[in-house]
Amino acid sequence: MIIKDYFSKYSSKINHLDLELLISCAIRKPREFVLAHPEKSVSKEQRTMINKLIRRRLKHEPIAYILGQKEFYGLNFKVNKHTLIPRPETEHLVDAVISNLQLVNSKKTTIVDIGTGSGNIIISLAKNLWTSNVPNGHSMSFFGVDISQKALIVAKHNAKKHNVDKKIKFIRSNLLDYFIKNKNCYMFHASCSMIIVANLPYLSKKIYSSSMPNVKKFEPRSALLSGIEGLDHYEKLFKQLHKLEIGNWKLEIFLEISPEQKSKIAKLIKKYFPNANIEFQKDLAQKWRVAIVEI
């Protein structure tokens, strides 16, 4: 068989780009090679591998899980069945943190990514902020938190791959439990600002049930679903933050939301933080996607 035969045989069932990627992965050559050499014959071993990958795709397994990787914010991340596949709209959350960051007035900034999954958000932030102009005497620390130990293994692998493993501390914790239990180690005071960034599970039961079969069948339910209205995780997070007694230190929260949750989440924030400033931003598809809360 030659490469072109796979395109003739499967082009009605698998999209062209996916086929290119599967073949390139199976024969261990770049995608450009697959495109440039359609007449190239494939060995028996390579055929077995291509057929195996194609079978997985025909069963609707997401291409990112088959390839074991996904691009996010210009970086390549390892993913597996224990981590959500990073979505392009989440890049807006990273942009929002970077463009709102003010390092001038405080001496220490701590950024905590809650529900880190593959580590895509905190690694993108560490890569972009560490090298940017941090004022003299200002220190920054980065944390990635997840309840899933298996997701944290992937996040640590990605941090190492992108050379930020010494800059980010990964912690297994149910939301902020770890920080609440170790409050004394994280002395929050007036010269300190804390940024919480979270893309926690936020799908309502109704939206989760109607999501694409490949999402429901392959991606971890615990990374997507959050109670009947999709707000259980965020409400618990607000309760915990309330407990932390914010006092004089500066706290900003950046949340990814589902577009229809805008007014419900605003109400919830006001319930716990009546004086909070709340701003909502839309993603590239013009859907409400990010809530920025200043407390």
Ligand SMILES: C[S@@+](CC[C@H](N)C(=O)[O-])C[C@H]1O[C@@H](n2cnc3c(N)ncnc32)[C@H](O)[C@@H]1O
């Ligand atoms: C929507 S995924 C986001 C993953 C990644 N940050 C991203 O943007 O692609 C939510 C993540 O939150 C984690 N999670 C769920 N419940 C949690 C909890 N109670 N405490 C900490 N992490 C939690 C899940 O394991 C999952 O990795």
